[in-house]
Amino acid sequence: MKFSRNITIGQYIYQNSLIHKLDPRVKILTTILVIISLFLIKSWFGFSIIALYLFINIFLSKVHPKFVLKGIKPLIIIIIITLIIHFFTTPGEVIYHIWILNITKEGIQRGLFIAVRLFLLIVATSWLTLTTSPIALTDGIERLLSVLKFIKVPAHEIAMMMTIALRFIPTLMEETEKIIKAQMARGADFESGNLIKRIQNFLPIIIPLFINAFHRADELAIAMEARCYRGGEGRTHYRKLMISIADQIFFITTLFVILIAYLVVL
Amino acid sequence: MFIHLKNVFYTYNLHMPFQTEALKSINIMIEKGEFIGIIGHTGCGKTTLLQLIDGLLEPTEGQILIDGIDIHKDRSKLKEVRKRIGLAFQYPENQFFEETIYKEIAFGPKNLGISDDKIKDMVKNALAMVGMDYYLYKDRSPFSLSGGEMRRVAIASILAIDPEVIILDEPTASLDAQSRDKLLALIKNLYQRYNRTIILVSHNMEIIAELTRRLIVMENGRIMMDDTPRKIFQESIEKLESIGLSLPPVTNLMYKLKKIGKPVNSGILTVEEAKEEILKMVKKK
Numbered sequence: 001m002k003f004s005r006n007i008t009i010g011q012y013i014y015q016n017s018l019i020h021k022l023d024p025r026v027k028i029l030t031t032i033l034v035i036i037s038l039f040l041i042k043s044w045f046g047f048s049i050i051a052l053y054l055f056i057n058i059f060l061s062k063v064h065p066k067f068v069l070k071g072i073k074p075l076i077i078i079i080i081i082t083l084i085i086h087f088f089t090t091p092g093e094v095i096y097h098i099w100i101l102n103i104t105k106e107g108i109q110r111g112l113f114i115a116v117r118l119f120l121l122i123v124a125t126s127w128l129t130l131t132t133s134p135i136a137l138t139d140g141i142e143r144l145l146s147v148l149k150f151i152k153v154p155a156h157e158i159a160m161m162m163t164i165a166l167r168f169i170p171t172l173m174e175e176t177e178k179i180i181k182a183q184m185a186r187g188a189d190f191e192s193g194n195l196i197k198r199i200q201n202f203l204p205i206i207i208p209l210f211i212n213a214f215h216r217a218d219e220l221a222i223a224m225e226a227r228c229y230r231g232g233e234g235r236t237h238y239r240k241l242m243i244s245i246a247d248q249i250f251f252i253t254t255l256f257v258i259l260i261a262y263l264v265v266l
Numbered sequence: 267m268f269i270h271l272k273n274v275f276y277t278y279n280l281h282m283p284f285q286t287e288a289l290k291s292i293n294i295m296i297e298k299g300e301f302i303g304i305i306g307h308t309g310c311g312k313t314t315l316l317q318l319i320d321g322l323l324e325p326t327e328g329q330i331l332i333d334g335i336d337i338h339k340d341r342s343k344l345k346e347v348r349k350r351i352g353l354a355f356q357y358p359e360n361q362f363f364e365e366t367i368y369k370e371i372a373f374g375p376k377n378l379g380i381s382d383d384k385i386k387d388m389v390k391n392a393l394a395m396v397g398m399d400y401y402l403y404k405d406r407s408p409f410s411l412s413g414g415e416m417r418r419v420a421i422a423s424i425l426a427i428d429p430e431v432i433i434l435d436e437p438t439a440s441l442d443a444q445s446r447d448k449l450l451a452l453i454k455n456l457y458q459r460y461n462r463t464i465i466l467v468s469h470n471m472e473i474i475a476e477l478t479r480r481l482i483v484m485e486n487g488r489i490m491m492d493d494t495p496r497k498i499f500q501e502s503i504e505k506l507e508s509i510g511l512s513l514p515p516v517t518n519l520m521y522k523l524k525k526i527g528k529p530v531n532s533g534i535l536t537v538e539e540a541k542e543e544i545l546k547m548v549k550k551k
Contacts, residue, residue: 181322182361185353187345187377187427204373207363211409 156232414445500533
């Protein structure tokens, strides 16, 4: 049993490109703006502008489009289900009739529209994670959230939790594999039996995994305190984030594209 | 039992950009009643080898035969293999998950579909084998034990399925001296009194020298030497040092005495033997 191979969420692909060099804050903000615009846009023209914009971004980032498509794969079922639900539930001009269900013209239009919206949402977010390293991403989030410090948002703590979580994903994977093997050596069988039996079979994996994770968390906390970790107050960064001219141009271009997509109705 | 590894190769992440060859053309024959030590540097493939023997990994190339039958030919045979071969990983207490020691040890036999009355006897036996009192410990939580006790319960949970071969990966890692000695006495007992075949991986040369009867030295995924510990510690000292392995302290002492011209035998494995040799040397004067 190998789990490590199947995880692609939040995968980062390193390339030496303009997009990779952009400030993470700018990338996060533009992604959020694109996501908002996708919910506001009401026209196919608007969608095609955004699609073109995302396509150019991916092209500039030199990341192979197959990685973007890989991110869509697990969500394809959700897209299909929304498509089908819209087909049958939207009232309007009936064009096809099956049993007690009616497919309407408006339903097809709406369904396709929403499917394209979902598709573009996924592309926009995977563009962000594919071109931004997890560390840069958490750094960016920390800096963006620190704007909200006056309403007591613990920006540094949130970012630290994210960094630690990301750091321990591979460790926990490795550990899971080790525990599975150890229990198999004691005759455990994870590959047969009915559903309930199979779920029960996972207890001998999950319990040790949790216990070890708690132990590790404890040790990590002590190790951090031993090195005088005291939270975000007065803490400096090794990599200073700086907004360059390229960042500004990128941000303004994005704003411009979104405005065109939203305002121009053909 | 007769374990035969025939030209076995194992590669991690096969056909991936980061594939690594962990084992290369391994040939080993293991007879019933042997006590084998395996030494080698971290990352030389020891743990991979142990997992292959227990049928937890499938070799990329080559065959693993037990009683002349390829264990990967028929997947339903694997459970049978794991019943006959008990494998205790490094830090085996990290797999505890039950609320009582009884249930923890009963996990193995239960998986093999053994009836409850019989399981009780097996748990009793297993605890006796590791020198722990059944009535005193059976209802305690495995998490309430000391490090040494935890290790012994973990090993008991392997012994409960009554394996013919017992594989131990660094069984004494991070134990205090007293718990370590207790555990070593227990392993010796398993070999001498219960006639189990034992495969022991350790970085501690003293333990290897004292306990094992056959020593396999691994280097970079290959078997470098396979002989009695006495012969290896006597004749292949340079070879051992060249791959960064040391001699057991007493062996090293006698080797150095001989090197400066004292009339002693090298290839000494225990303190007892060393004492005799030194007394002989002193008397000669």
